[in-house]
Amino acid sequence: MAAExxxxxxxxxxxxxLEAGELEEWSGRVAGAGYAAVRxxxxxxxxxxxxFADGEKESVERMLDRCRRLGPLPGGVSPAWETxxxxxxxxxxxxxxxxxxxxxxxxxxxxxxxxxxxxxxxEVVCYPGLTFLRAAYLYGYFVPExxxxxxxxxxxxxxxxxxxxxxxxxxxx
Amino acid sequence: MAIDYKKEVGGGTVEQxxxxxxxxxxxxxxxxxxxxxxxGYFPIxxxxxxxxxxxxxxxxxxxxxxxxxxxxxxxxxGVCYGAAAAGARVFNATSANGYLYMLEQxxxxxxxxxPMVLNLVCRSVSGPLNIHGDHSDLYFALNTGWPILLxxxxxxxxxxxxxxxxxxxDPEVRLPVIVAFDGYFTSHQKRRVQTFAHxxxxxxxxxxxxxxxxxxxxDRNNPVTVGPYMNEPDYINNCYQQSVAMYNxxxxxxRIRREYAELTGRDYPVLDLYRMEDAxxxxxxxxxxxxxxxxxxxxxxxxxxxxxxxSPNMIRPFxxxxxxxxxxxxxxxxxxxxxxxxxxxxxNMTNEVKAALQTYGNADxxxxxxxxxxxxxxxxxxxxxxLFRFAIEAAEKGYAEKPFDYHGHxxxxxxxxxRRVLEPLKYEDLKTGLxxxxxDEETGRLNVKAPPVRSLTKKPKRLAPGHGACPGxxxxxxxxxxxxxxxxxxxxxxxxxxxxxxxxxxxYSSHRQTYIHNLFQNGAATLSGVVEAFWExxxxxxxxxxxxxxxxTFVMITGDGGMDIGMGPAIGAALRNHRMIILEYDxxxxxxxxxxxxYSTPLGHRTSTSNVGKFQAGKxxxxxxxxxxxxxxxxxxxFTGAEAFPQDLLKKAAKAQYYAQNEGLVYGKILITCPLNWxxxxxxxxxxxxxxxxxxxxxxxxxxxxKTTITYNPEEKNKRVPVSxxxxxxxxxxxxxxxxxxxxxxxxxxxxERRWMRLKxxxxxxxx
Numbered sequence: 001m002a003a004e005x006x007x008x009x010x011x012x013x014x015x016x017x018l019e020a021g022e023l024e025e026w027s028g029r030v031a032g033a034g035y036a037a038v039r040x041x042x043x044x045x046x047x048x049x050x051x052f053a054d055g056e057k058e059s060v061e062r063m064l065d066r067c068r069r070l071g072p073l074p075g076g077v078s079p080a081w082e083t084x085x086x087x088x089x090x091x092x093x094x095x096x097x098x099x100x101x102x103x104x105x106x107x108x109x110x111x112x113x114x115x116x117x118x119x120x121x122x123e124v125v126c127y128p129g130l131t132f133l134r135a136a137y138l139y140g141y142f143v144p145e146x147x148x149x150x151x152x153x154x155x156x157x158x159x160x161x162x163x164x165x166x167x168x169x170x171x172x173x
Numbered sequence: 174m175a176i177d178y179k180k181e182v183g184g185g186t187v188e189q190x191x192x193x194x195x196x197x198x199x200x201x202x203x204x205x206x207x208x209x210x211x212x213g214y215f216p217i218x219x220x221x222x223x224x225x226x227x228x229x230x231x232x233x234x235x236x237x238x239x240x241x242x243x244x245x246x247x248x249x250x251g252v253c254y255g256a257a258a259a260g261a262r263v264f265n266a267t268s269a270n271g272y273l274y275m276l277e278q279x280x281x282x283x284x285x286x287x288p289m290v291l292n293l294v295c296r297s298v299s300g301p302l303n304i305h306g307d308h309s310d311l312y313f314a315l316n317t318g319w320p321i322l323l324x325x326x327x328x329x330x331x332x333x334x335x336x337x338x339x340x341x342x343d344p345e346v347r348l349p350v351i352v353a354f355d356g357y358f359t360s361h362q363k364r365r366v367q368t369f370a371h372x373x374x375x376x377x378x379x380x381x382x383x384x385x386x387x388x389x390x391x392d393r394n395n396p397v398t399v400g401p402y403m404n405e406p407d408y409i410n411n412c413y414q415q416s417v418a419m420y421n422x423x424x425x426x427x428r429i430r431r432e433y434a435e436l437t438g439r440d441y442p443v444l445d446l447y448r449m450e451d452a453x454x455x456x457x458x459x460x461x462x463x464x465x466x467x468x469x470x471x472x473x474x475x476x477x478x479x480x481x482x483x484s485p486n487m488i489r490p491f492x493x494x495x496x497x498x499x500x501x502x503x504x505x506x507x508x509x510x511x512x513x514x515x516x517x518x519x520x521n522m523t524n525e526v527k528a529a530l531q532t533y534g535n536a537d538x539x540x541x542x543x544x545x546x547x548x549x550x551x552x553x554x555x556x557x558x559x560l561f562r563f564a565i566e567a568a569e570k571g572y573a574e575k576p577f578d579y580h581g582h583x584x585x586x587x588x589x590x591x592r593r594v595l596e597p598l599k600y601e602d603l604k605t606g607l608x609x610x611x612x613d614e615e616t617g618r619l620n621v622k623a624p625p626v627r628s629l630t631k632k633p634k635r636l637a638p639g640h641g642a643c644p645g646x647x648x649x650x651x652x653x654x655x656x657x658x659x660x661x662x663x664x665x666x667x668x669x670x671x672x673x674x675x676x677x678x679x680x681y682s683s684h685r686q687t688y689i690h691n692l693f694q695n696g697a698a699t700l701s702g703v704v705e706a707f708w709e710x711x712x713x714x715x716x717x718x719x720x721x722x723x724x725x726t727f728v729m730i731t732g733d734g735g736m737d738i739g740m741g742p743a744i745g746a747a748l749r750n751h752r753m754i755i756l757e758y759d760x761x762x763x764x765x766x767x768x769x770x771x772y773s774t775p776l777g778h779r780t781s782t783s784n785v786g787k788f789q790a791g792k793x794x795x796x797x798x799x800x801x802x803x804x805x806x807x808x809x810x811x812f813t814g815a816e817a818f819p820q821d822l823l824k825k826a827a828k829a830q831y832y833a834q835n836e837g838l839v840y841g842k843i844l845i846t847c848p849l850n851w852x853x854x855x856x857x858x859x860x861x862x863x864x865x866x867x868x869x870x871x872x873x874x875x876x877x878x879x880k881t882t883i884t885y886n887p888e889e890k891n892k893r894v895p896v897s898x899x900x901x902x903x904x905x906x907x908x909x910x911x912x913x914x915x916x917x918x919x920x921x922x923x924x925x926e927r928r929w930m931r932l933k934x935x936x937x938x939x940x941x
Contacts, residue, residue: 034888035888035893036926036930039895039922039926043919076891077891077893078891078892078893078894078895079891079892079894080894080895080897080898127913137912138912141912
């Protein structure tokens with residue numbers, strides 16, 4: 001089945017200059033299209049935050065600001081979206097903080113994200129074997145989700161010592 | 174002693190290692206070492222674990238086997254047949270009624286000489302429904318043309334699986350092979366098992382690739398016609414060649430097992446003989462019971478009685494000569510059959526042992542036949558003693574006083590005879606008159622006036638409490654809510670599934686109105702028979718004496734994948750438009766057999782056959798849109814409902830009853846919670862269902878006389894949420910909200926959105 005044509009040109013609507021009155025016109029259309037349009041707008045913003053690199057923070061911030069102005073109050077469309085723009089903004093800030101903390105010449109090699117809550121028995125979560133940009137994105141992705149006492153670390157693997165067991169074909173336990 | 178410690182210390186020439194696993198685990202482990210191309214399967218206890226373990230290993234990247242969850246055992250056999258015809262190495266596992274459902278395909282396989290390996294995890298063939306171990310399924314396999322290897326313990330399950338594929342693919346054989354072991358006794362009990370330490374050594378033994386040179390359907394340069402129409406004079410020749418191949422299998426097996434013994438130190442001669450060298454009395458048993466009886470042999474020997482035990486490792490071809498030889502000097506043998514050949518004066522093994530003796534001129538050995546251990550009835554040493562005593566007594570008397578009987582049956586406890594403990598429901602209590610359904614003559618559609626649910630609380634429940642459903646199970650609250658909307662009497666048919674299993678443990682029943690069960694591939698056909706019998710007997714006046722105040726409402730309850738395997742008969746019943754309701758409770762899996770995926774399991778959801786791991790993100794294909802399929806049969810009424818929206822469901826139940834009594838078939842689907850297998854909190858049940866509706870995964874709508882109406886639109890109420898809001902509430906789907914599964918989530922979201930947009934278009938356009 002052919003993909004349905006996207007009725008909104010999100011890159012243009014969210015990231016290009018618009019003619020006078022155009023924003024209001026499109027805002028009305030987005031509101032008219034309701035949930036489906038807002039969902040796609042949010043998905044575009046999420047993708048943009050996932051993809052942005054050094055020096056693009058301001059343009060992504062402008063994009064998020066355009067989202068706020070173009071869309072209706074998302075909480076009115078879905079109770080799940082009461083704070084969606086704030087959440088995306090926190091993602092942007094957290095990822096940008098990582099980008100700014102690590103100069104480009106130190107970004108090669110293997111990176112990890114580690115999350116834990118030392119006051120619970122839940123297992124430590126580790127995302128191993130990441131590139132720096134992927135690790136920076138995941139750091140930004142998880143920061144707004146952190147619960148009480150949870151922490152997140154992004155760290156570079158400096159030394160690896162590895163040994164394989166008799167596997168890889170082990171009997172199921 | 175029965176335990177052969179020599180088996181455990183590891184002999185042979187190949188490097189081995191010890192694991193502690195069950196029979197099912199070892200079947201899966203052998204399969205993953207072999208690295209079959211294809212496994213077509215369908216869940217049925219107790220064999221299901223084989224696919225589950227393989228799926229778990231697949232999720233962890235331990236093998237490349239393509240696991241295909243078929244729509245029933247017949248379908249799974251078809252998958253295997255096609256794959257074998259295409260030159261693949263093929264594997265399957267099944268049990269009991271599942272085996273019987275694929276039975277039609279078995280001679281097709283052997284008759285066209287395509288090798289594969291089927292693990293038959295032996296279980297009672299019902300009804301009444303019994304899921305425990307006996308050999309009634311195995312005995313149906315005797316005439317299918319498949320060589321049959323037996324495995325008495327998990328070690329043998331592993332070893333026989335390795336040998337089976339080599340036997341199946343041998344050029345002198347080229348037949349599909351069964352490895353049969355006892356359900357639960359062997360399939361679920363863990364034992365120490367020696368395995369090849371390296372799969373490369375398995376491949377050296379069986380060949381890494383299946384032998385080539387046999388035409389397959391993918392050989393473009395050699396087109397082949399597989400399974401032609403074949404009449405006389407050729408057909409009998411085909412059968413003869415098959416017969417020759419079967420007898421070849423006996424000889425080839427003997428060669429293979431010697432090679433295997435050299436490699437591993439474990440030998441499986443065609444007959445396992447225990448202290449038979451000078452035995453005067455013997456017991457002949459298959460599989461797990463044969464291990465137990467070895468202890469009994471030792472005990473009789475200690476008393477000076479020359480006892481021995483025989484257990485074949487292969488029963489097709491039947492080792493006739495070897496059996497006759499082993500019994501040559503035996504005065505009497507008791508053959509224990511764990512299944513009856515009703516009317517045959519003995520089970521199949523009894524009659525084959527007798528035939529062996531007769532063929533080889535032994536008219537002296539007395540054969541006593543006892544059917545034992547049916548439906549998983551345990552076989553203890555005491556039972557072994559009893560079987561020996563029959564033989565000892567016959568040997569002393571020179572004849573068998575009772576050549577054939579059952580062992581272990583009993584008259585039962587009269588106190589447990591089913592008796593009425595609940596009085597029949599009163600019609601006037603069930604017919605409240607509070608719900609009215611009228612037809613709009615202009616539109617032809619129905620108007621329902623239903624009071625608030627609380628007004629119907631006095632209406633009796635159709636199911637008595639005290640059944641065995643899990644805490645938080647949504648089936649019965651969902652069903653009872655639906656039944657609140659039904660006025661008067663019902664006759665219910667329940668498919669196999671949780672709702673059936675937990676309400677009918679003999680001699681108890683939770684059903685306060687008439688209930689019938691049939692296996693879940695055939696419920697709709699069965700109920701259509703009941704329905705038409707009702708109308709015809711009513712027409713003939715045969716029911717007049719009952720003074721029925723109203724016509725019954727006939728309801729089929731299905732779930733747990735019943736609309737996968739039972740889809741064909743359901744569509745058949747719909748096309749015939751019988752006056753009945755098919756109500757599906759959708760718990761998104763085969764929950765009664767251990768949470769395997771069904772076609773209603775959505776993409777990415779974790780089940781025991783769609784595990785989550787580095788190499789697999791839960792179920793790999795989208796959920797079945799059963800209401801739309803049923804709507805396409807143009808029945809008068811199709812609906813979806815949810816307990817979280819009670820008034821909506823109540824009205825739909827009333828409409829369903831009207832249509833089922835007056836016009837034809839109704840199909841309805843209600844989403845219900847399964848906290849046990851959704852890995853969710855019991856207290857969240859209503860909220861989870863509500864979110865499933867609000868994210869438009871499970872939209873509430875009806876198709877009445879072809880016109881679609883969305884009966885609750887969350888967008889209009891500003892309640893729509895992303896599917897992730899629903900998925901985070903269940904442990905089985907929480908992984909989907911993590912960034913590494915973003916693609917799967919996106920695919921699921923897009924599919925939900927596509928179906929919702931299509932539904933909205935149908936809602937807006939009367940011709941869609």
